[in-house]
Amino acid sequence: MSGHEPPPAGGSSASGPVHLRMTVAYDGAGFHGFAENAGVRTVAGDLRVALRTVTGAPVEIACAGRTDTGVHAHGQVISCTLPDGAVLRSDRPALADEPDTDPAALDRLRTSLNALLAPSVVVREVTVADPSFDARFSARARTYRYHVWNSPVPEVFLARTSWWVADPLDRAVLDASAAVLVGEHDFSTFCRRPRGADDVSLVRRVLSAEWSEPEPELLRFTITATAFCHQMVRSIVGLLVAAGRGRRTPDQVREALEARDRSTLPTLAPPQGLTLWQVTY
Numbered sequence: 001m002s003g004h005e006p007p008p009a010g011g012s013s014a015s016g017p018v019h020l021r022m023t024v025a026y027d028g029a030g031f032h033g034f035a036e037n038a039g040v041r042t043v044a045g046d047l048r049v050a051l052r053t054v055t056g057a058p059v060e061i062a063c064a065g066r067t068d069t070g071v072h073a074h075g076q077v078i079s080c081t082l083p084d085g086a087v088l089r090s091d092r093p094a095l096a097d098e099p100d101t102d103p104a105a106l107d108r109l110r111t112s113l114n115a116l117l118a119p120s121v122v123v124r125e126v127t128v129a130d131p132s133f134d135a136r137f138s139a140r141a142r143t144y145r146y147h148v149w150n151s152p153v154p155e156v157f158l159a160r161t162s163w164w165v166a167d168p169l170d171r172a173v174l175d176a177s178a179a180v181l182v183g184e185h186d187f188s189t190f191c192r193r194p195r196g197a198d199d200v201s202l203v204r205r206v207l208s209a210e211w212s213e214p215e216p217e218l219l220r221f222t223i224t225a226t227a228f229c230h231q232m233v234r235s236i237v238g239l240l241v242a243a244g245r246g247r248r249t250p251d252q253v254r255e256a257l258e259a260r261d262r263s264t265l266p267t268l269a270p271p272q273g274l275t276l277w278q279v280t281y
Helices: 045-057 101-115 171-178 232-242 250-259
Strands: 018-026 061-063 074-081 087-091 121-129 140-152 163-165 183-186 203-215 219-224 272-280
Touching: 018 045, 045 061, 045 074, 045 101, 045 121, 045 171, 140 232, 163 232, 171 183, 171 203, 171 219, 171 232, 219 232, 232 250, 232 272
Parallel strands: 074 272, 140 163
Antiparallel strands: 018 074, 018 121, 061 074, 140 219, 140 272, 183 203, 203 219
């Protein structure tokens, strides 16, 4: 976390536990992924410390997607419960027709967290959620974006958020190869299987997968699925870029998908081009 001091949270203790949903963005370059891991800096670790500093209470965090080292987020969602006694409400007495949690207190909570966390981590929104809401298990779909800077000359200001590919990429081949992925498939070729979990299903349903060009020389791959497995998007992008370079055909991309053999993949796309963009509930 940065060394900034948070502004006073203000207010009094919450009356009973309060379940929260937060939308969080972060630059993954300085973190060893989202999930806490002893001895290294993680997004969840910074968030947990900041929440405790601001609210005065220990808080456990659930997230929509456990991003890897170097991977970014624009729309990561976390859920957490502030226990009874956490500072949240305002000093102003609540009126009978107002919700128990004052929206102004939520704004102050966000401001206080951002004073501690920004600019590497930013809490974009804080809302009160139903107690049954879980950032991971309540999610219906997740969307990732991957950026490729496709130019003979690298772009210094996009180096932290894109993969520089100097070779020309065939857009028609990229599009045709991406279309192969849509639908429900066994993505064993593209997923790093957890150790000791040979019986875990790697069947996933991809709702959309497409390339776009938001500006000249910048290619964006956007993929939405009901769920993803470990390193799935980076593995897919690595193969699609190989196809765009002329080293695979769309038919060979389909064959790789159907082979369910990870050893057939080319180089894994680097993490800095990947962003968890949005979670759908």
